[in-house]
Amino acid sequence: MSNPSLLILPGDGIGPEVMAEVKRVIDWFGDKRGLAFDVSEDLVGGAAYDAHGTPLTDETMAKAQEVDAVLLGAVGGPKYDNLDFSVKPERGLLRLRKEMDLFSNLRPAQCFDALADFSSLKREVVAGLDIVIVRELTSGIYFGEPRGIIKEGNERVGINTQRYTESEIDRVARSAFELARKRGNKVCSMEKANVMESGILWREVVQKVHDEDYPDVELSHMYADAGAMQLCRWPKQFDVIVTDNLFGDLLSDAAAMLTGSLGMLPSASLGAPMANGRPKALYEPVHGSAPDIAGQGKANPIACILSFAMALRYSFDQGDEAKRIETAVEKVLADGLRTADLIGEEGVEPVSTRQMGDAILAAL
Amino acid sequence: MSNPSLLILPGDGIGPEVMAEVKRVIDWFGDKRGLAFDVSEDLVGGAAYDAHGTPLTDETMAKAQEVDAVLLGAVGGPKYDNLDFSVKPERGLLRLRKEMDLFSNLRPAQCFDALADFSSLKREVVAGLDIVIVRELTSGIYFGEPRGIIKEGNERVGINTQRYTESEIDRVARSAFELARKRGNKVCSMEKANVMESGILWREVVQKVHDEDYPDVELSHMYADAGAMQLCRWPKQFDVIVTDNLFGDLLSDAAAMLTGSLGMLPSASLGAPMANGRPKALYEPVHGSAPDIAGQGKANPIACILSFAMALRYSFDQGDEAKRIETAVEKVLADGLRTADLIGEEGVEPVSTRQMGDAILAAL
Ligand SMILES: CC(C)[C@H](C(=O)O)[C@@H](O)C(=O)O
Numbered sequence: 139m140s141n142p143s144l145l146i147l148p149g150d151g152i153g154p155e156v157m158a159e160v161k162r163v164i165d166w167f168g169d170k171r172g173l174a175f176d177v178s179e180d181l182v183g184g185a186a187y188d189a190h191g192t193p194l195t196d197e198t199m200a201k202a203q204e205v206d207a208v209l210l211g212a213v214g215g216p217k218y219d220n221l222d223f224s225v226k227p228e229r230g231l232l233r234l235r236k237e238m239d240l241f242s243n244l245r246p247a248q249c250f251d252a253l254a255d256f257s258s259l260k261r262e263v264v265a266g267l268d269i270v271i272v273r274e275l276t277s278g279i280y281f282g283e284p285r286g287i288i289k290e291g292n293e294r295v296g297i298n299t300q301r302y303t304e305s306e307i308d309r310v311a312r313s314a315f316e317l318a319r320k321r322g323n324k325v326c327s328m329e330k331a332n333v334m335e336s337g338i339l340w341r342e343v344v345q346k347v348h349d350e351d352y353p354d355v356e357l358s359h360m361y362a363d364a365g366a367m368q369l370c371r372w373p374k375q376f377d378v379i380v381t382d383n384l385f386g387d388l389l390s391d392a393a394a395m396l397t398g399s400l401g402m403l404p405s406a407s408l409g410a411p412m413a414n415g416r417p418k419a420l421y422e423p424v425h426g427s428a429p430d431i432a433g434q435g436k437a438n439p440i441a442c443i444l445s446f447a448m449a450l451r452y453s454f455d456q457g458d459e460a461k462r463i464e465t466a467v468e469k470v471l472a473d474g475l476r477t478a479d480l481i482g483e484e485g486v487e488p489v490s491t492r493q494m495g496d497a498i499l500a501a502l
Numbered sequence: 503m504s505n506p507s508l509l510i511l512p513g514d515g516i517g518p519e520v521m522a523e524v525k526r527v528i529d530w531f532g533d534k535r536g537l538a539f540d541v542s543e544d545l546v547g548g549a550a551y552d553a554h555g556t557p558l559t560d561e562t563m564a565k566a567q568e569v570d571a572v573l574l575g576a577v578g579g580p581k582y583d584n585l586d587f588s589v590k591p592e593r594g595l596l597r598l599r600k601e602m603d604l605f606s607n608l609r610p611a612q613c614f615d616a617l618a619d620f621s622s623l624k625r626e627v628v629a630g631l632d633i634v635i636v637r638e639l640t641s642g643i644y645f646g647e648p649r650g651i652i653k654e655g656n657e658r659v660g661i662n663t664q665r666y667t668e669s670e671i672d673r674v675a676r677s678a679f680e681l682a683r684k685r686g687n688k689v690c691s692m693e694k695a696n697v698m699e700s701g702i703l704w705r706e707v708v709q710k711v712h713d714e715d716y717p718d719v720e721l722s723h724m725y726a727d728a729g730a731m732q733l734c735r736w737p738k739q740f741d742v743i744v745t746d747n748l749f750g751d752l753l754s755d756a757a758a759m760l761t762g763s764l765g766m767l768p769s770a771s772l773g774a775p776m777a778n779g780r781p782k783a784l785y786e787p788v789h790g791s792a793p794d795i796a797g798q799g800k801a802n803p804i805a806c807i808l809s810f811a812m813a814l815r816y817s818f819d820q821g822d823e824a825k826r827i828e829t830a831v832e833k834v835l836a837d838g839l840r841t842a843d844l845i846g847e848e849g850v851e852p853v854s855t856r857q858m859g860d861a862i863l864a865a866l
């Protein structure tokens with residue numbers, strides 16, 4: 139049997155730096171745990187645009203469709219701000235999500251105990267926090283037509299369309315309920331059903347999926363603005379939150395920041411099962427490309443390394459090996475190692491991206 | 503000369519209770535400061551639906567167009583959750599905003615010193631916080647067509663449309679720059695120009711208004727998800743934030759909650775000047791109708807009273823009298839008076855809505 143395959147797309151900004159550490163972790167699993175992967179690497183985002191004039195070539199797209207899992211670093215940067223919309227770095231990532239049909243984006247917002255004091259929230263509000271935001275990732279206003287900037291009379295109008303079909307809502311709701319069953323068995327669904335018809339349909343379908351197939355899971359509904367408030371007030375009231383693409387973008391970023399552990403948080407974007415039974419999957423850190431610190435060896439590689447741990451768990455059914463990485467990360471943090479983003483108090487010397495990678499390898 | 507006119511719309515939930523205290527404050531200004539208003543009162547939201555089968559009658563709408571300012575309590579409640587979309591309580595409020603063309607919604611997120619410890623954020627992150635979110639209020643996905651739930655093939659699709667014209671963006675940008683000039687002279691504009699064309703147009707028009715007419719104001723742009731993060735991390739980096747209707751809904755609620763002073767925060771929704779030079783205007787608290795505590799005399803009337811102070815400032819050019827109210831509120835808080843929503847520590851006895859009103863009147 140051949141090895142499972144991984145496509146690595148480091149992308150822009152700090153992407154390549156943090157991915158370099160992930161590659162060492164992957165190699166370690168091949169050498170030490172007999173878990174070898176066929177790894178290929180390619181360009182995405184601004185890096186792909188610089189080389190090919192497009193943020194994702196058709197060849198890379200085709201490769202992504204064939205491998206068992208994609209690992210992505212980050213895309214974007216001010217250098218590309220004035221590019222035409224159609225070739226912006228982000229379009230490369232959005233094309234991957236859309237064409238691989240990765241409808242369920244799991245974004246854990248977890249507070250690492252060693253870092254609780256680093257949050258802008260009070261310790262008691264975040265210590266022990268462990269929630270997951272399930273964000274719909276292939277539809278909604280990110281992809282709906284019509285869209286664009288058109289001329290109407292003598293002025294321009296910017297247009298985007300939020301569209302959700304029943305089946306799109308149904309499948310992401312199911313993934314949230316399935317996840318909740320493995321966790322705290324509680325789902326809160328967020329929309330703006332008080333002002334948007336797409337929110338009314340969202341609420342109705344989530345409720346129906348619940349009543350028909352997941353009556354054992356506790357379900358509540360919240361308007362997304364109230365949800366944003368409650369996340370800031372007392373995030374521990376939640377277990378799994380399910381929401382649409384745009385609300386999920388804002389709410390998961392806010393939640394991630396609140397943990398104080400932004401540089402630590404991985405994400406998984408999952409689609410339907412492939413012929414081999416594995417889901418289509420892309421793993422990436424929640425943080426962005428951080429152009430301000432790129433190339434300086436300051437970035438925190440942990441979110442990207444934990445994204446590989448999520449790949450082990452969700453794509454390769456290696457929950458124990460995933461746990462091995464997570465435990466190593468906790469140990470390193472408990473030992474007091476901090477990259478620059480995790481330095482709150484004075485007097486602590488930050489370690490470099492590479493040193494953090496070294497320490498995690500040693501802890502493994 | 504006749505007195506300036508006010509239309510009071512208490513609405514639902516705690517709306518009537520908190521508005522009762524505002525009415526006493528209004529009377530006080532008539533008696534003690536020679537500032538008399540012609541006050542009329544009417545129904546909005548669920549209360550209007552119960553009486554007339556619509557959340558806002560044409561008569562009330564016409565009155566709102568004629569008066570100098572509207573004061574609104576809150577709308578909505580679980581009792582109305584299953585009403586048809588077209589008669590939901592929220593539609594009454596949205597109709598007022600739309601037909602009065604109240605495009606600029608000022609939402610201060612201010613941390614009252616006496617309440618800084620009540621925030622879920624650390625004291626140093628919020629103490630002294632004083633920012634304003636300027637939310638576009640009459641366009642965007644709240645009002646764009648096409649919208650609705652339609653049948654396509656054999657499933658239903660929920661549709662909403664984000665639409666922004668250049669002139670809609672232009673006017674709200676101007677109101678943000680004008681406001682910034684009276685404050686910290688800094689504006690941050692938030693959108694998702696990396697994924698939405700309406701965001702591209704937004705960014706471009708805001709920049710153009712700045713370069714042409716407000717080059718003295720410091721302008722920055724941020725993606726709305728990064729904005730949500732930054733609000734949670736270090737809100738004091740902002741002065742004025744300008745953003746669209748939907749992002750403004752979430753971001754202003756999150757910001758309000760972070761201050762720990764949610765029950766304290768007023769808002770002003772302003773339109774174009776009327777024949778008498780005053781802007782069309784509606785004032786309402788940021789908090790909602792809080793159906794869970796309605797009718798119990800527990801609600802905090804301060805946000806609604808401060809909304810009247812905003813009316814004095816923005817509609818009636820009575821900044822000094824507005825300050826008088828604000829000072830009275832600060833005094834009462836410094837004296838230790840707390841309604842139930844402001845009780846963090848044990849051992850403090852909450853005062854009722856009425857008692858809080860009494861104390862503010864006494865302090866005036
Ligand atoms: C980079 C950008 C296109 C992306 C998004 O908006 O989805 C990012 O913010 C994210 O959350 O993954």
Ligand SMILES: CC(C)[C@H](C(=O)O)[C@@H](O)C(=O)O
Nearest residue numbers: 332333363577578592595751
């Ligand atoms: C009540 C509701 C329609 C409203 C909104 O979504 O605008 C509210 O949340 C607000 O922010 O004023």
